[in-house]
Amino acid sequence: xxxxxxxxxxxxxxxxxxxxxxxxxxxxxxxxxxxxxxxxxxxxxxxxxxxxxxxxxxxxxxxxxxxxxxxxxxxxxxxxxxxxxxxxxxxxxxxxxxxxxxxxxxxxxxxxxxxxxxxxxxxxxxxxxxxxxxxxxxxxxxxxxxxxxxxxxxxxxxxxxxxxxxxxxxxxxxxxxxxxxxxxxxxxxxxxxxxxxxxxxxxxxxxxxxxxxxxxxxxxxxxxxxxxxxxxxxxxxxxxxxxxxxxxxxxxxxxxxxxxxxxxxxxxxxxxxxxxxxxxxxxxxxxxxxxxxxxxxxxxxxxxxx
Amino acid sequence: xxxxxxxxxxxxxxxxxxxxxxxxxxxxxxxxxxxxxxxxxxxxxxxxxxxxxxxxxxxxxxxxxxxxxxxxxxxxxxxxxxxxxxxxxxxxxxxxxxxxxxxxxxxxxxxxxxxxxxxxxxxxxxxxxxxxxxxxxxxxxxxxxxxxxxxxxxxxxxxxxxxxxxxxxxxxxxxxxxxxxxxxxxxxxxxxxxxxxxxxxxxxxxxxxxxxxxxxxxxxxxxxxxxxxxxxxxxxxxxxxxxxxxxxxxxxxxxxxxxxxxxxxxxxxxxxxxxxxxxxxxxxxxxxxxxxxxxxxxxxxxxxxxxxxxxxxxxxxxxxxxxxxxxxxxxxxxxxxxxxxxxxxxxxxxxxxxxxxxxxxxxxxxxxxxxxxxxxx
Numbered sequence: 001x002x003x004x005x006x007x008x009x010x011x012x013x014x015x016x017x018x019x020x021x022x023x024x025x026x027x028x029x030x031x032x033x034x035x036x037x038x039x040x041x042x043x044x045x046x047x048x049x050x051x052x053x054x055x056x057x058x059x060x061x062x063x064x065x066x067x068x069x070x071x072x073x074x075x076x077x078x079x080x081x082x083x084x085x086x087x088x089x090x091x092x093x094x095x096x097x098x099x100x101x102x103x104x105x106x107x108x109x110x111x112x113x114x115x116x117x118x119x120x121x122x123x124x125x126x127x128x129x130x131x132x133x134x135x136x137x138x139x140x141x142x143x144x145x146x147x148x149x150x151x152x153x154x155x156x157x158x159x160x161x162x163x164x165x166x167x168x169x170x171x172x173x174x175x176x177x178x179x180x181x182x183x184x185x186x187x188x189x190x191x192x193x194x195x196x197x198x199x200x201x202x203x204x205x206x207x208x209x210x211x212x213x214x215x216x217x218x219x220x221x222x223x224x225x226x227x228x229x230x231x232x233x234x235x236x237x238x239x240x241x242x243x244x245x246x247x248x249x250x251x252x253x254x255x256x257x258x259x260x261x262x263x264x265x266x267x268x269x270x271x272x273x274x275x276x277x278x279x280x281x282x283x284x285x286x287x288x289x290x291x292x293x294x295x296x297x298x299x300x301x302x303x304x305x306x
Numbered sequence: 307x308x309x310x311x312x313x314x315x316x317x318x319x320x321x322x323x324x325x326x327x328x329x330x331x332x333x334x335x336x337x338x339x340x341x342x343x344x345x346x347x348x349x350x351x352x353x354x355x356x357x358x359x360x361x362x363x364x365x366x367x368x369x370x371x372x373x374x375x376x377x378x379x380x381x382x383x384x385x386x387x388x389x390x391x392x393x394x395x396x397x398x399x400x401x402x403x404x405x406x407x408x409x410x411x412x413x414x415x416x417x418x419x420x421x422x423x424x425x426x427x428x429x430x431x432x433x434x435x436x437x438x439x440x441x442x443x444x445x446x447x448x449x450x451x452x453x454x455x456x457x458x459x460x461x462x463x464x465x466x467x468x469x470x471x472x473x474x475x476x477x478x479x480x481x482x483x484x485x486x487x488x489x490x491x492x493x494x495x496x497x498x499x500x501x502x503x504x505x506x507x508x509x510x511x512x513x514x515x516x517x518x519x520x521x522x523x524x525x526x527x528x529x530x531x532x533x534x535x536x537x538x539x540x541x542x543x544x545x546x547x548x549x550x551x552x553x554x555x556x557x558x559x560x561x562x563x564x565x566x567x568x569x570x571x572x573x574x575x576x577x578x579x580x581x582x583x584x585x586x587x588x589x590x591x592x593x594x595x596x597x598x599x600x601x602x603x604x605x606x607x608x609x610x611x612x613x614x615x616x617x618x619x620x621x622x623x624x625x626x627x628x629x630x631x632x633x634x635x636x637x638x639x640x641x642x643x644x645x646x647x648x649x650x651x652x653x654x655x656x657x658x659x660x661x662x663x664x665x666x667x668x669x670x671x672x673x674x675x676x677x678x679x680x681x682x683x
Contacts, residue, residue: 053525076527087522091328092321103317104526106310130328 004029004154004185005050007061007068011208012045012054019045021208022059027187029153032180034199035189038298042208043189044084047156050187051081064153077105080147084158086139090132094123094142097131098149105150113149121145121175137168144175148184155179157188161195173198193291204294206301216290223293225249226265228272231257232281247271249296261292314528318536322510326540336506340498340548344555347490357385358406358442363396364389368416374427377449378409383442400432407431407442491556492643493616496636498552499545499575500582500610501603506541507586508599516595530678538583545579546572565650574642574660581635581667587674610636635666 005027012020020042027033035043048054050063052072060067066074088097098117102110118124121141126134131142140160148155157176161169173195180186188199196202196216203213212219230238235258242248242260247267252259262268276283326333362375378384384407390396399405410428412418418425431443514520523533556562585606593599611617613631620631631637638659645651645659 051525053521073527076525079525081522081525083518083521083525085518087518089321089325089519090517091325096321096324100317100321101526103313104528106313 002028004031005061005063005187007050007059009059010046010049010056010061010068011058012042012049013057018208020049020056023205023208023210025061025203025210027185029185030180030183031200032176032186032188032198034196034202035187035205036191036196036202036294037189037205037211041206043205044158045208046205047081047158047187047189051079051156052076053081077150078153080150080152080155082143082147082155082157082160084162086131086143088131088139088143088146091130093128093130094118094134095127097142097146101146101149107150117145117149137164140164140168140172144172148179153184155184155186155188157186159189159191161190161192169195193289193294196290202290204297206298207305211297211301220288220290220293223288223296224263225261225288225292225296226263226268227259227261227286227288227292228268229257229259229284229286230275230281231284232278235281238275241275242271245271249299250292252292252295259286259289259292261288261296263296311529311532314532315536315539318528318533319539322537322540332506336502336544336548337551339502340494340552341555343494343498344491344552344559347494356382356441358383359388359404360384360386360407360409361388361390361396361399361405362386363393363408363410364391365413366411366415370416370419371411374411374449375409381442381445381449383445384409400430405432491552491560491562492640492647493614495549495552495643496578496614496640497611497616498548499579499639500636501607502548503541503545503579503582504586504589504606505600505603506544507537507583508589508593508603509596510537510541511587511590512593512596512599515590530675534584534587534674534678537587538580541583542576542579545582546575549575562647564647566646566652568646570651570653570656570660571643571646574639574646574656574663577660577663577667578635578639581663581670584667584670584674588670588677591674591677610634613637615640632662635663635670638663638666 003026005025007023007025010020010023010025011018023042023046025046035047037043045054049056049068050061052063052068052075055072056068060069062068063075064078066078068075089100092100095114095118098114099110102114107113118127121144123138123142123145126138126142131139134142144157144160155176161172164172169192176186176188177198188195190196199216201213201215202219204211204219212222214222235256236253239251239253239258242251247262247264248260248271249263250259250261260268260272262271272283275281360378364371375386379386386409388399388405393410396408396410400408408428408430410430412425412427415425415427429443429446511520514523553564557564586603589602589606590599593602609630613623613627614620614634614636615631616636620628620637623631641659642651642656642663645656649655
């Protein structure tokens with residue numbers, strides 16, 4: 001068995017809304033997969049179905065070789081799930097939280113293992129502090145430590161770095177990579193593009209369906225975008241004039257510069273032609289970014305669902 | 307398998323204790339509530355008042371009626387502060403609340419007494435607050451036997467050999483059912499245990515949901531029954547502490563006797579506490595946040611205060627209220643406590659109240675197991 005997760009036509013229906021709508025997904029062992037998509041696109045629901053917290057209404061799948069529909073208890077034993085919101089006990093200390101989790105999962109050599117975890121996550125300084133008194137970054141670190149105490153084979157991380165400073169985020173990702181090297185599979189949802197780029201592959205979902213999947217290069221290439229960068233005085237007036245133009249998918253200001261992307265290179269050039277003659281502006285063709293690609297996918301999806 | 311289960315229950319238990327220990331206000335409340343309630347119900351409300359204002363409606367002035375009045379005074383319960391021959395006036399005083407009792411000494415009282423006709427003295431009590439007059443009414447029998455005896459000498463000596471030479475008929479007006487002041491302790495025990503038990507477990511669980519830790523707990527390989535066992539244990543200990551506080555305070559402050567076997571009381575306690583905790587669990591599954599949990603607990607808790615026989619005498623309630631009352635575990639628990647403390651009931655005598663209590667506990671535990679969700683659905 002080489003895949004940690006395989007799901008087929010997975011769906012979750014609340015009332016008449018298909019929150020997750022027929023998702024097919026395969027995550028090979030030891031890989032880090034990024035889960036992207038706008039708020040409410042079904043990321044959390046999918047993660048919860050994979051770890052046995054929600055029962056799928058349609059479809060089937062396995063997680064670590066166990067059936068999602070019938071073997072949720074076995075899955076729970078082998079998965080580390082980090083919730084979107086900090087969900088450890090704020091009125092317990094860091095150490096007490098880790099002990100509790102270790103007991104829940106029946107960790108062998110509990111004390112040694114917890115010492116080890118405290119050490120490798122640098123939590124020793126705060127081991128006797130109440131979890132509720134930790135800063136956001138340290139809370140995330142505790143949460144990651146706690147959900148890996150039992151040496152899970154799969155980590156499901158739901159927006160683990162939301163609201164955490166860049167330094168803490170970088171350290172967090174270093175740990176995730178270290179865990180992946182040791183053979184753990186990771187599925188992590190995020191809104192940050194730099195984090196998406198640190199994944200082996202990304203999955204972009206919208207309205208409960210997978211829109212695109214692959215390495216970041218694949219995802220950018222599949223969007224077939226052309227991106228122009230224009231620099232100079234009064235670029236913002238160009239932004240106003242191009243807003244809503246059918247050939248333009250994204251218009252993003254970067255300081256004094258403006259990035260303009262479109263999926264049809266010809267149409268985009270035609271749209272830009274009237275401005276090309278303006279003196280004092282420098283135009284350069286740029287490789288499209290992941291963000292450009294995602295905004296394109298998001299808008300395309302919105303139009304289709306419209 | 308069993309070992310793993312015990313380990314998980316133990317972990318939840320330790321966690322609950324640690325959290326409770328850091329939640330000082332709650333802990334203080336659970337210890338203080340029984341004490342405060344007991345003092346309020348016990349002291350602020352004097353359950354055995356004496357020297358109650360008494361009006362005598364005299365229709366027959368004689369040696370016997372004078373002796374009778376002296377005898378009533380000697381009980382300390384009656385303070386005869388008004389004598390009248392007008393029936394209307396006497397009842398007006400009662401109606402207005404100026405007097406607690408109206409004693410009517412009938413016409414020809416002494417003649418009938420001497421003849422051996424055993425005349426009846428009517429004592430009417432304002433029983434709107436039944437506790438106020440119950441002590442006084444209880445003292446009446448002594449008056450009949452003790453007081454008149456000494457006047458029955460000489461030619462009247464033969465009356466002594468008969469049963470009481472006259473009778474006192476006591477009528478409670480406005481509220482026919484009496485209410486013993488000892489009732490407070492058993493009732494209070496039921497009410498306090500129920501209130502803290504239901505509310506605390508309901509809060510303990512909704513707290514987990516509100517803070518998002520429930521999702522984490524559900525994602526861990528722990529069976530609901532293990533969560534329940536671990537969560538319930540600390541509150542069971544607290545329930546026992548509360549019961550001990552109430553019992554000892556009642557014994558010290560109000561001389562409430564313990565006539566029966568405390569073993570049966572502690573068995574009933576165990577069943578009742580588990581029942582309340584299971585109810586609290588069920589309540590929590592219907593509450594979205596702690597505020598709702600408190601409100602729902604009150605809904606569960608109010609009928610038990612009002613209809614279990616704590617607030618109002620059970621037999622004084624209309625039939626529909628009695629029907630509801632007999633569907634409340636607190637009703638049976640209060641009867642068991644009353645039986646053990648005041649009546650010295652044996653196990654067999656307690657059984658009719660024990661089994662319904664046990665049945666409730668089984669049902670509420672089963673209900674909890676059913677509604678406790680293992681997934682977030």
